[in-house]
Amino acid sequence: MTETFTIRTFSNDKTLVKERRNHIVRCSTRVFTKKGYDRTNMRELAKGCEMSTGTLYHYFGSKEEILYLILDNATSQQAISLEDHADEFAAISPTIALVNLIKKFCDWHDNNQDTTLFAYQETKNLPDNARQKIFESERRILTVFEKVLTRGIEAGEFDIDDPKLIAHDIVVLGHAWAIRRWYLRKHWTFETYLRKQTDAILKLVTTDKNASNAKHAKKGAV
Amino acid sequence: MTETFTIRTFSNDKTLVKERRNHIVRCSTRVFTKKGYDRTNMRELAKGCEMSTGTLYHYFGSKEEILYLILDNATSQQAISLEDHADEFAAISPTIALVNLIKKFCDWHDNNQDTTLFAYQETKNLPDNARQKIFESERRILTVFEKVLTRGIEAGEFDIDDPKLIAHDIVVLGHAWAIRRWYLRKHWTFETYLRKQTDAILKLVTTDKNASNAKHAKKGAV
Numbered sequence: 082m083t084e085t086f087t088i089r090t091f092s093n094d095k096t097l098v099k100e101r102r103n104h105i106v107r108c109s110t111r112v113f114t115k116k117g118y119d120r121t122n123m124r125e126l127a128k129g130c131e132m133s134t135g136t137l138y139h140y141f142g143s144k145e146e147i148l149y150l151i152l153d154n155a156t157s158q159q160a161i162s163l164e165d166h167a168d169e170f171a172a173i174s175p176t177i178a179l180v181n182l183i184k185k186f187c188d189w190h191d192n193n194q195d196t197t198l199f200a201y202q203e204t205k206n207l208p209d210n211a212r213q214k215i216f217e218s219e220r221r222i223l224t225v226f227e228k229v230l231t232r233g234i235e236a237g238e239f240d241i242d243d244p245k246l247i248a249h250d251i252v253v254l255g256h257a258w259a260i261r262r263w264y265l266r267k268h269w270t271f272e273t274y275l276r277k278q279t280d281a282i283l284k285l286v287t288t289d290k291n292a293s294n295a296k297h298a299k300k301g302a303v
Numbered sequence: 304m305t306e307t308f309t310i311r312t313f314s315n316d317k318t319l320v321k322e323r324r325n326h327i328v329r330c331s332t333r334v335f336t337k338k339g340y341d342r343t344n345m346r347e348l349a350k351g352c353e354m355s356t357g358t359l360y361h362y363f364g365s366k367e368e369i370l371y372l373i374l375d376n377a378t379s380q381q382a383i384s385l386e387d388h389a390d391e392f393a394a395i396s397p398t399i400a401l402v403n404l405i406k407k408f409c410d411w412h413d414n415n416q417d418t419t420l421f422a423y424q425e426t427k428n429l430p431d432n433a434r435q436k437i438f439e440s441e442r443r444i445l446t447v448f449e450k451v452l453t454r455g456i457e458a459g460e461f462d463i464d465d466p467k468l469i470a471h472d473i474v475v476l477g478h479a480w481a482i483r484r485w486y487l488r489k490h491w492t493f494e495t496y497l498r499k500q501t502d503a504i505l506k507l508v509t510t511d512k513n514a515s516n517a518k519h520a521k522k523g524a525v
Contacts, residue, residue: 219486268467281507
């Protein structure tokens with residue numbers, strides 16, 4: 082079993098630690114995405130957070146720990162929000178639930194483009210046990226989509242043989258909006274991208290007789 | 304207009320320069336993917352290429368120039384090979400051509416997983432004019448898929464409203480095999496991944512009456 086990755090602090094005040102770390106995560110993301118992870122040191126991060134290097138070391142043991150919290154916050158935030166959303170939609174038609182979950186997921190990546198791109202580029206810098214924790218949250222996100230797809234098969238709304246792979250495709254197409262913006266942004270707005278990808282996924286998963294339901298579901302997206 | 308990105312050499316022997324650079328590109332990819340671009344210096348690259356630092360500087364002016372040639376070779380290689388392949392299939396059914404082009408594209412990324420992952424992580428380190436040249440080759444790849452999709456619409460085999468976006472989706476799903484191997488490899492072999500994604504894309508693009516043609520086309524993939 083791999084050892085758990087921990088973040089060091091010298092403070093016992095949990096609320097303060099959480100608050101300060103959130104501030105540091107927010108400011109460090111800006112500094113890192115501007116200068117690159119490897120080229121940034123703790124002194125520069127402290128400056129970006131408007132605190133002394135000593136104060137920064139009070140809440141984090143290393144640059145690697147800050148990287149970890151940036152990525153862990155981002156993925157676990159998404160996982161929790163999607164799981165909550167899926168719970169809300171548990172009693173509603175799987176097609177409607179799917180459309181809303183896709184929107185929720187893509188919205189996050191549109192609002193956090195730099196973080197998504199940063200995650201693709203820099204997750205490699207984490208030690209294996211830390212990376213596994215990030216992957217764990219990623220798996221939770223995939224599971225949300227897999228479950229709603231499976232529910233749709235059971236309800237006779239979807240006709241797919243591998244919900245796990247479709248779930249993965251949805252996630253990859255959502256990330257792409259942030260990762261490949263050098264290209265996508267030239268041809269589509271976020272709204273058009275979301276609408277067209279949602280259409281594509283619905284075409285992929287729905288049985289013919291449910292195609293009109295699917296159209297209806299899109300209008301019901303919140 | 305942006306200035307062209309050039310690679311410096313002190314040699315006039317074009318054949319030798321090409322040969323040596325290919326060797327350096329191959330060995331440096333290994334060193335970079337193992338240690339990370341930022342953490343590797345020219346001395347370590349020279350060692351990985353089994354040559355002196357002086358010899359390395361004979362063929363490249365900087366580490367950045369090596370990075371550029373790695374990424375430029377990779378993307379232009381794919382573009383040329385796909386364009387050639389598309390030409391061969393120009394007179395054949397768009398469905399069959401599409402299936403074969405998807406296979407060709409995904410094969411490349413299966414055979415060059417490290418390079419694909421490396422490209423996603425490190426293209427950011429290139430200056431803008433160099434990055435634009437890489438993006439140019441990427442656009443050529445997208446155009447190959449867009450053209451075959453458009454040909455399929457004209458031939459009545461495909462029913463899609465935005466071939467540009469579907470072309471992009473195909474490319475992203477091909478990359479994903481290399482980029483997200485930590486997850487995909489646990490659930491699918493390459494052959495299964497390719498087969499299922501091809502099925503999905505065909506379902507997405509073909510008109511109902513062409514679904515049986517599509518099945519036939521898959522058997523004709525070379």
